[in-house]
Amino acid sequence: MKVFLLLSALLVRAAIALPGPAITKRSNTSLPVAFACEALSLAFKAETFYPGSVNYTSENEHFWTPTDYSAPACVFTPKTQFQISAALLIFETFQANFAVRGGGHMPIPGYANIDGGILVGLTDLNQITLSSDKSYVSVGPGRRWEEVYDFLEPYGLVALGGRVGIVGVPGLLLGGGISFYSNQYGFASDNVIAFEVVLASGLVVEATSTSYADLFWALKGGGNSFGIVTRFDLLTYTSPTICAGIGEYPSTEKTAFLSAVANFGQYGDADAKAAVIPSIFMLASLNTTVYTSALFYDGTECNQPALVNFTSLPAIANSYGPTTLATYVSGTDALIADGTRQVFQVISSIADASALEIVHDTFVEMVTANIYGVAGLQASVAFQPVTKNFIQQGINKGGNPQGVDITKAPYFWMVENFSWTDPADDALINAFAVNVTSVLEAKLTAAGQQAQFKYMNDAGYGQEIFQNYGAGNLAKLQAIRTKYDPQGIFTYLMPGGWKVATA
Ligand SMILES: Cc1cc2nc3c(=O)[nH]c(=O)nc-3n(C[C@H](O)[C@H](O)[C@H](O)COP(=O)(O)OP(=O)(O)OC[C@H]3O[C@@H](n4cnc5c(N)ncnc54)[C@H](O)[C@@H]3O)c2cc1C
Ligand SMILES: *[C@@H]1O[C@H](CO)[C@@H](O)[C@H](O)[C@H]1NC(C)=O
Ligand SMILES: *[C@@H]1O[C@H](CO)[C@@H](O)[C@H](O)[C@H]1NC(C)=O
Ligand SMILES: *[C@@H]1O[C@H](CO)[C@@H](O)[C@H](O)[C@H]1NC(C)=O
Ligand SMILES: *[C@@H]1O[C@H](CO)[C@@H](O)[C@H](O)[C@H]1NC(C)=O
Ligand SMILES: *[C@@H]1O[C@H](CO)[C@@H](O)[C@H](O)[C@H]1NC(C)=O
Numbered sequence: 342m343k344v345f346l347l348l349s350a351l352l353v354r355a356a357i358a359l360p361g362p363a364i365t366k367r368s369n370t371s372l373p374v375a376f377a378c379e380a381l382s383l384a385f386k387a388e389t390f391y392p393g394s395v396n397y398t399s400e401n402e403h404f405w406t407p408t409d410y411s412a413p414a415c416v417f418t419p420k421t422q423f424q425i426s427a428a429l430l431i432f433e434t435f436q437a438n439f440a441v442r443g444g445g446h447m448p449i450p451g452y453a454n455i456d457g458g459i460l461v462g463l464t465d466l467n468q469i470t471l472s473s474d475k476s477y478v479s480v481g482p483g484r485r486w487e488e489v490y491d492f493l494e495p496y497g498l499v500a501l502g503g504r505v506g507i508v509g510v511p512g513l514l515l516g517g518g519i520s521f522y523s524n525q526y527g528f529a530s531d532n533v534i535a536f537e538v539v540l541a542s543g544l545v546v547e548a549t550s551t552s553y554a555d556l557f558w559a560l561k562g563g564g565n566s567f568g569i570v571t572r573f574d575l576l577t578y579t580s581p582t583i584c585a586g587i588g589e590y591p592s593t594e595k596t597a598f599l600s601a602v603a604n605f606g607q608y609g610d611a612d613a614k615a616a617v618i619p620s621i622f623m624l625a626s627l628n629t630t631v632y633t634s635a636l637f638y639d640g641t642e643c644n645q646p647a648l649v650n651f652t653s654l655p656a657i658a659n660s661y662g663p664t665t666l667a668t669y670v671s672g673t674d675a676l677i678a679d680g681t682r683q684v685f686q687v688i689s690s691i692a693d694a695s696a697l698e699i700v701h702d703t704f705v706e707m708v709t710a711n712i713y714g715v716a717g718l719q720a721s722v723a724f725q726p727v728t729k730n731f732i733q734q735g736i737n738k739g740g741n742p743q744g745v746d747i748t749k750a751p752y753f754w755m756v757e758n759f760s761w762t763d764p765a766d767d768a769l770i771n772a773f774a775v776n777v778t779s780v781l782e783a784k785l786t787a788a789g790q791q792a793q794f795k796y797m798n799d800a801g802y803g804q805e806i807f808q809n810y811g812a813g814n815l816a817k818l819q820a821i822r823t824k825y826d827p828q829g830i831f832t833y834l835m836p837g838g839w840k841v842a843t844a
């Protein structure tokens with residue numbers, strides 16, 4: 342390790358000493374960034390890419406939505422954690438701005454990419470290995486959830502991660518992670534038993550419940566303020582076959598649908614193996630609203646009382662049936678259109694029928710009145726029911742920084758989701774998303790239905806995340822950040838993402 346740091350320090354000095362023409366100032370790049378890119382390419386030629394190269398383009402476009410494409414000065418794709426240590430030294434030496442990207446699924450521009458800085462793409466940190474006793478799987482941050490599920494399937498095992506397979510492993514875990522298995526086992530991050538992290542100093546450490554325990558706690562939902570995670574060890578669970586699929590119901594089923602959602606919200610704890618993701622889905626071009634729900638059961642018998650209020654609805658389409666997690670996920674991935682523009686917002690409520698009614702009616706009315714004419718518009722709200730047991734599991738497993746109030750559970754953690762096609766509509770949709778959210782929150786608060794927690798991974802720019810974590814947890818996160826990154830490398834040199842220091 343030390344050798345790597347020394348070597349890179351020498352390379353950095355060499356770069357500084359090079360005669361002028363070697364340091365080409367490309368495009369609109371600041372001098373510190375130009376120097377850092379040259380130092381990287383001197384030290385790690387095969388891992389450093391400039392605009393115009395195939396790898397630069399594929400890394401810059403390794404995002405779910407084009408709203409996240411930027412103009413980084415160069416792209417660095419490390420193959421080892423030690424290359425990251427060296428790169429951090431280079432960034433610090435030159436005070437060069439950078440961004441870190443895993444699966445690229447957080448749809449907030451600038452949160453995992455950067456204009457005029459260095460994009461660190463974790464694509465090649467792609468280890469995936471099962472422990473000899475099969476109790477945990479070690480996964481690199483270059484992996485997506487579908488790859489984890491595919492890898493585990495032959496063993497009859499699963500790990501907790503995205504309900505959509507193309508989502509990246511690292512971002513989901515650093516924000517918590519809602520899985521189909523969360524009602525049984527908590528946040529996906531509650532099921533991480535070790536994080537390998539490159540700290541701001543360049544030191545590579547392993548954080549567990551007994552070693553760097555404060556850092557371990559912080560990484561279970563504190564985001565990217567603490568270091569770059571290069572390996573996650575995830576508990577595995579036996580779940581060789583499941584029941585899963587998506588039901589789609591006509592707009593005439595509004596009342597029955599919302600009642601099924603409300604009941605699941607309230608009584609979902611009765612069978613923690615069941616999970617649903619019910620959504621309102623407005624398809625503007627077809628002038629129609631439909632209701633959908635992903636339905637899930639961890640078991641082989643699909644006819645389950647816990648889901649009957651959904652399975653008994655008259656459906657336009659219904660794919661619920663026996664499958665495996667890997668098969669289900671690869672099937673739904675195929676349905677997800679790439680390339681549309683996206684924005685999310687979160688709201689949360691206690692699990693009550695009147696909250697659903699407020700959100701449904703206000704959302705549909707405001708979308709119809711304000712943005713229905715936007716090209717390619719799809720507007721949806723997903724009601725994610727969160728049971729008491731979900732929260733209890735996190736407490737049992739040592740606690741997490743989210744510190745969700747269990748006394749008010751169960752909850753709905755809702756995500757509003759807008760997609761459209763023309764960049765010219767970005768400003769309108771962004772403004773509308775903020776407007777409708779503030780109206781919904783005001784109405785929920787007035788009705789005594791508002792809940793405090795806001796889930797980071799589904800949030801929109803400017804929403805208050807850490808401020809709504811459990812009491813005292815923001816201050817704790819800030820202290821841990823100061824301890825492990827006193828200079829604020831991951832706060833100021835890496836400006837993208839939700840930051841505890843500036844919350
Ligand atoms: C279609 C879709 C479906 C989704 N489904 C779910 C779901 O089922 N459950 C759920 O909980 N969430 C879901 N999400 C939300 C998802 O969890 C977040 O978007 C998450 O940030 C994605 O992780 P990523 O690695 O792809 O993100 P990225 O955009 O690559 O990164 C997100 C943030 O994490 C930081 N980061 C990434 N890697 C590292 C690292 N190794 N070390 C330090 N910081 C890092 C980045 O800097 C960035 O700020 C979904 C999102 C989409 C778009
Ligand atoms: C270059 O950067 C400056 C300041 O950051 C900005 O004002 C200018 O518009 C940029 N030019 C281009 C071509 O991007
Ligand atoms: C870079 O490109 C080469 C081939 O051109 C490819 O094999 C490699 O996987 C790419 N690396 C990244 C990080 O995209
Ligand atoms: C959309 O549907 C509603 C009824 O659901 C109808 O009143 C309205 O006229 C329709 N709008 C268009 C443009 O067809
Ligand atoms: C189904 O709905 C009925 C009322 O319509 C309710 O009594 C029951 O608890 C619901 N079942 C579940 C599992 O939500
Ligand atoms: C948001 O909507 C898009 C399509 O409109 C869909 O592909 C995606 O899965 C949705 N995401 C969430 C988190 O609901």
Ligand SMILES: *[C@@H]1O[C@H](CO)[C@@H](O)[C@H](O)[C@H]1NC(C)=O
Nearest residue numbers: 711769770771772773774776
């Ligand atoms: C947002 O709300 C403000 C104030 O009510 C209003 O003036 C504006 O037109 C709204 N914008 C959008 C896009 O809905």
